[in-house]
Amino acid sequence: MCTSVIYQAGDSYFGRNLDLEVSLGQQVVITPRDMVLNFRELPTLEHHYAIIGMAIVRDNYPLYFDGINEKGVGIAGLNFDGPAHYFPVQEGKKNIASFELVPYILAQASSVAEAKELLTNANIANINFSEKMHAAPLHWIVADKTGASITVESTTAGLNVYDNPVGVLTNNPQFPDQLVNLSNYQSVSPADPQNTLAPDTTLPVYSRGFGSRFLPGGMDSESRFVKAAFAKMHAPVGNNEVENITNYFHILQSVEQQKGLDEVGPNTYEYTIYSDGSNLSKGIFYYRTYDNNQINAVDMHKENLASTTLITYPINDQQKIEYQN
Numbered sequence: 001m002c003t004s005v006i007y008q009a010g011d012s013y014f015g016r017n018l019d020l021e022v023s024l025g026q027q028v029v030i031t032p033r034d035m036v037l038n039f040r041e042l043p044t045l046e047h048h049y050a051i052i053g054m055a056i057v058r059d060n061y062p063l064y065f066d067g068i069n070e071k072g073v074g075i076a077g078l079n080f081d082g083p084a085h086y087f088p089v090q091e092g093k094k095n096i097a098s099f100e101l102v103p104y105i106l107a108q109a110s111s112v113a114e115a116k117e118l119l120t121n122a123n124i125a126n127i128n129f130s131e132k133m134h135a136a137p138l139h140w141i142v143a144d145k146t147g148a149s150i151t152v153e154s155t156t157a158g159l160n161v162y163d164n165p166v167g168v169l170t171n172n173p174q175f176p177d178q179l180v181n182l183s184n185y186q187s188v189s190p191a192d193p194q195n196t197l198a199p200d201t202t203l204p205v206y207s208r209g210f211g212s213r214f215l216p217g218g219m220d221s222e223s224r225f226v227k228a229a230f231a232k233m234h235a236p237v238g239n240n241e242v243e244n245i246t247n248y249f250h251i252l253q254s255v256e257q258q259k260g261l262d263e264v265g266p267n268t269y270e271y272t273i274y275s276d277g278s279n280l281s282k283g284i285f286y287y288r289t290y291d292n293n294q295i296n297a298v299d300m301h302k303e304n305l306a307s308t309t310l311i312t313y314p315i316n317d318q319q320k321i322e323y324q325n
């Protein structure tokens, strides 16, 4: 499972938890402005916005899991196994392979509104990256530095682009159903509840956090959607960048999957392999991993974004304990 969130705190922060049972060897990858981006069914982009995100590189192509661009737009792909449906190439449409959607949007959109425009008359085409690497069943959240966000889902009904009023995405079911489910939890609150059940009877509030008593806590995607929405909606705004990114990771940690809790096969467990969060205004990409709680950062503006070749940073996966004696 995965969870993605946009959080506004002066600047906006966007990223995700990547939950899977096996690490795919991802790296932090910068695609500079003048690296030629080829598409299977769309014109080549010789120049475009610079991109930073988590990806694997195959045949010199960045297969992004999630990323942001220098204009403050972010996008993440999350599993959508079952409802996801991609179509054959259709004449007269913008045919985008699912693995191209992240670079397609980030290379060209400077806002969610522009991303929507890019998606009009689009078709997510059922094109595999290679014989060995088949299209993954995904849906996507796109967000920008104003805090706006949309959800993009391609199902048998066609391509749906929904406004995302909560700025959260997990996995199944389809996005409108996630919002219906969220309604069930609208009375969940950081404050103590009002006794409307038996107002004339004294019912003790025997614990702090009583208002969040009915918040779901499972690993499943509906539970994570509700919990992440609650954590994000009530997250404090920090006084500076360090406080904000710290708050951001606390939101993601509220739905982090510890090893051993989500069995996806005999003795095989899905877990939060990495969490990342970017400052959409400053172009700084932060991440932590399951094995390394320290926050690491790559600032895209410290690289030559006018260059023509991919820039990669290996993941810093070693736990660093600061011994105090």
Ligand SMILES: C[C@H](CCC(=O)NCCS(=O)(=O)O)[C@H]1CC[C@H]2[C@@H]3[C@H](O)C[C@@H]4C[C@H](O)CC[C@]4(C)[C@H]3C[C@H](O)[C@]12C
Residues within 6 Å of the ligand: 001, 002, 018, 019, 020, 024, 056, 063, 064, 065, 066, 077, 078, 079, 080, 081, 098, 099, 128, 129, 133, 134, 135, 136, 137, 138, 171, 172, 270
């Ligand atoms: C598995 C990842 C999503 C994580 C997630 O949502 N897990 C939940 C699992 S579940 O609901 O509980 O089943 C997705 C996110 C981005 C995906 C990758 C990116 O789309 C880039 C390429 C695209 C290629 O078509 C397939 C390999 C791939 C490298 C993808 C592998 C995998 O499907 C990734 C890594």
